[in-house]
Amino acid sequence: MESNMQSAITVQKLTKNYEEGATGTLALRGVDLDVHPGELLMLMGPSGSGKTTLLSIMGCILTATSGSVRVAGREVVGLNEKQLPALRLEHIGFVFQGFNLFPTLTAGENVELMLDLKGVSTAKAKKRSQELLEQVGLGEKYSAFPADLSGGQKQRVAIARALAGDPGIILADEPTAALDSHTGRNVMEMMSDLAHKRQRAVVIVTHDSRVLNFADRIVRIEDGAIASNTEAEMVPAGVLSLNQPQAAIGLV
Amino acid sequence: MPPLAQRNLFHDKVRLTVTLTGIVFSVVLIVVQLGLFLGFTTATSNLIDHSGADLWITSKNVPYVEQGVAFSERKLNQVRAVPGVADAQKLIARWTQWKRHDGGQDSVQIVGINVDDTLERPWNLVQGRVEDLKSPDAVILDELYKQKLGVTAVGEVFEIGGHRARVVGFTHGIRSFTTSPYVFTTFKNAQNYTSLREDQTMFILVKVAPGASLEQVRRDLLNNVKDVEVFKTSEFSRMTTFYWMFTTGAGVAVLIAAVLGLVVGFVVVAQTIYATTVDHIREYGTLKAMGAPNSYVYKVIMKQAAIAAVMGYVLGMIVSVFVVNGSQKGGAAILMPPSMAVGMFFLTLLMCVGAALVSINKVTRIDPAMVFKG
Numbered sequence: 001m002e003s004n005m006q007s008a009i010t011v012q013k014l015t016k017n018y019e020e021g022a023t024g025t026l027a028l029r030g031v032d033l034d035v036h037p038g039e040l041l042m043l044m045g046p047s048g049s050g051k052t053t054l055l056s057i058m059g060c061i062l063t064a065t066s067g068s069v070r071v072a073g074r075e076v077v078g079l080n081e082k083q084l085p086a087l088r089l090e091h092i093g094f095v096f097q098g099f100n101l102f103p104t105l106t107a108g109e110n111v112e113l114m115l116d117l118k119g120v121s122t123a124k125a126k127k128r129s130q131e132l133l134e135q136v137g138l139g140e141k142y143s144a145f146p147a148d149l150s151g152g153q154k155q156r157v158a159i160a161r162a163l164a165g166d167p168g169i170i171l172a173d174e175p176t177a178a179l180d181s182h183t184g185r186n187v188m189e190m191m192s193d194l195a196h197k198r199q200r201a202v203v204i205v206t207h208d209s210r211v212l213n214f215a216d217r218i219v220r221i222e223d224g225a226i227a228s229n230t231e232a233e234m235v236p237a238g239v240l241s242l243n244q245p246q247a248a249i250g251l252v
Numbered sequence: 253m254p255p256l257a258q259r260n261l262f263h264d265k266v267r268l269t270v271t272l273t274g275i276v277f278s279v280v281l282i283v284v285q286l287g288l289f290l291g292f293t294t295a296t297s298n299l300i301d302h303s304g305a306d307l308w309i310t311s312k313n314v315p316y317v318e319q320g321v322a323f324s325e326r327k328l329n330q331v332r333a334v335p336g337v338a339d340a341q342k343l344i345a346r347w348t349q350w351k352r353h354d355g356g357q358d359s360v361q362i363v364g365i366n367v368d369d370t371l372e373r374p375w376n377l378v379q380g381r382v383e384d385l386k387s388p389d390a391v392i393l394d395e396l397y398k399q400k401l402g403v404t405a406v407g408e409v410f411e412i413g414g415h416r417a418r419v420v421g422f423t424h425g426i427r428s429f430t431t432s433p434y435v436f437t438t439f440k441n442a443q444n445y446t447s448l449r450e451d452q453t454m455f456i457l458v459k460v461a462p463g464a465s466l467e468q469v470r471r472d473l474l475n476n477v478k479d480v481e482v483f484k485t486s487e488f489s490r491m492t493t494f495y496w497m498f499t500t501g502a503g504v505a506v507l508i509a510a511v512l513g514l515v516v517g518f519v520v521v522a523q524t525i526y527a528t529t530v531d532h533i534r535e536y537g538t539l540k541a542m543g544a545p546n547s548y549v550y551k552v553i554m555k556q557a558a559i560a561a562v563m564g565y566v567l568g569m570i571v572s573v574f575v576v577n578g579s580q581k582g583g584a585a586i587l588m589p590p591s592m593a594v595g596m597f598f599l600t601l602l603m604c605v606g607a608a609l610v611s612i613n614k615v616t617r618i619d620p621a622m623v624f625k626g
């Protein structure tokens with residue numbers, strides 16, 4: 001259990017049954033996974049395999065049916081509706097496929113909303129959000145509304161917003177799916193820096209084979225269970241450049 | 253907090269317009285109805301409240317001032333003999349017919365007083381003096397009813413109850429709740445106009461000597477004067493108001509209209525705030541996923557409601573002031589004392605915030621996991 005102490009997230013024997021219909025849907029059936037600070041982990045797998053479900057449970061926005069999930073050393077299974085938001089606020093930053101920016105707020109205000117949630121005073125938040133936007137290369141876009149930004153710019157605002165909470169863990173569900181490949185790489189570079197230069201634990205669900213070479217580890221889920229869990233060095237370099245992620249992982 | 257509530261509220265201009273229209277409608281309707289109620293209440297007991305008397309003596313079983321029954325004026329001496337009575341005066345208040353120059357008839361309420369005394373004198377005179385009533389057949393009425401009674405100027409002569417009447421002055425703002433205007437005249441004239449027997453009166457007004465106990469004088473009057481009721485002025489005022497407002501249903505009708513105004517405002521605001529909440533449900537889901545507690549999201553929604561309330565109140569009050577001012581020239585006054593304007597603000601706020609509570613349930617049930625759904 002020594003290694004668990006260093007893990008940002010530790011998942012053990014995790015199951016999730018969506019209680020719908022007569023029997024429900026068993027979306028996760030016994031998942032074990034560790035995510036470490038400084039590591040960029042990619043979750044892959046066919047549609048409906050349980051990637052989003054796993055990410056949601058690790059992000060404390062969905063409760064598990066059984067098993068154990070430790071986030072920043074704390075067991076979250078069994079926590080109640082009041083304790084979970086506080087935990088998310090402290091430890092987790094989300095990045096979404098659809099950006100989920102607040103359309104009526106400017107880029108700066110979007111970031112400030114997160115800072116306000118964290119209890120940062122208005123004056124400090126203004127300064128800090130400007131800095132965060134500069135970090136993602138959008139220093140000039142403080143007053144722009146999301147509708148006036150490109151997809152890549154929106155995702156960078158979303159990343160700045162996630163970073164505003166200074167979370168140890170960043171969880172992203174298909175963050176590049178709505179972006180062209182150049183912009184997608186740009187966003188991935190940013191995520192990679194977060195893991196490698198700033199020691200965040202980064203988990204990215206993706207179908208996008210173009211960005212696989214950013215991964216330190218690739219976890220493949222099939223039918224609610226982990227099919228493979230591979231360190232990136234072990235993935236033959238040539239394979240990663242193929243536009244066929246399924247094939248790439250299948251080789252290992 | 254970044255201005256999420258304001259921006260979301262102002263984002264959809266059409267919906268904001270609907271919201272504000274609902275609130276303005278509600279505010280105006282409530283102000284007008286409550287103002288009417290207040291105006292009615294004031295009008296019903298106008299004569300009693302301005303009488304200057306401490307006690308009203310009536311025949312038995314008189315439920316309100318318009319339902320006075322004549323009794324012998326000899327009781328006046330018995331009243332004056334009771335210790336603690338400083339002043340006692342006969343008063344006639346009775347319906348009769350006013351004949352216009354065009355031959356048409358109108359019902360009026362004759363108020364017959366002792367012009368040499370201080371009790372129940374016409375007030376707010378804008379033309380003429382109370383003393384002018386001493387000239388033969390003189391009457392004073394309110395300028396509000398000039399048109400209704402076909403009067404244009406002082407000096408004109410009419411017929412009341414078959415007897416000659418000459419207008420010598422006008423008052424301002426003495427409304428009657430019934431459609432029959434008050435016509436002030438001397439006690440003697442009043443007897444003629446209302447065909448009252450020469451030895452009869454309808455009320456006796458009593459002023460209690462300084463230092464004397466009102467309650468004691470009242471009891472002594474009841475013990476010493478037969479077949480009469482003795483009411484404190486405030487009591488008789490309340491009885492009269494109660495009769496007109498509740499026994500006749502007039503007051504209930506306006507109060508119901510006021511409540512309807514509140515209900516309409518509530519429903520419109522509840523509906524539009526709810527629709528706005530549903531529109532922005534993904535944002536609220538994102539907020540919750542980011543770690544915002546439910547209370548943070550409630551605050552955003554309540555702030556929207558409060559901003560709408562303040563805007564709707566201001567607009568509603570502007571409209572109301574015009575309506576209230578306009579009513580001053582009409583037959584029914586709408587009164588809006590400052591306390592009502594202040595009370596209305598809190599009522600509007602309460603209405604909007606209350607209506608927003610309908611959306612709270614929706615927010616509570618937002619599953620933050622929705623943020624990952626397409």
Ligand SMILES: Nc1ncnc2c1ncn2[C@@H]1O[C@H](COP(=O)(O)OP(=O)(O)OP(=O)(O)O)[C@@H](O)[C@H]1O
Nearest residue numbers: 018020025027045046047048049050051052053054
């Ligand atoms: N809220 C829900 N209620 C019921 N069943 C659900 C719910 N969410 C997901 N599921 C089911 O759980 C299984 C896993 O879904 P999940 O969304 O985790 O898959 P995924 O790997 O993210 O798929 P995709 O690649 O299409 O996003 C699927 O069978 C899905 O139908």
Ligand SMILES: [Mg+2]
Nearest residue numbers: 051052053173
């Ligand atoms: Mg998914």
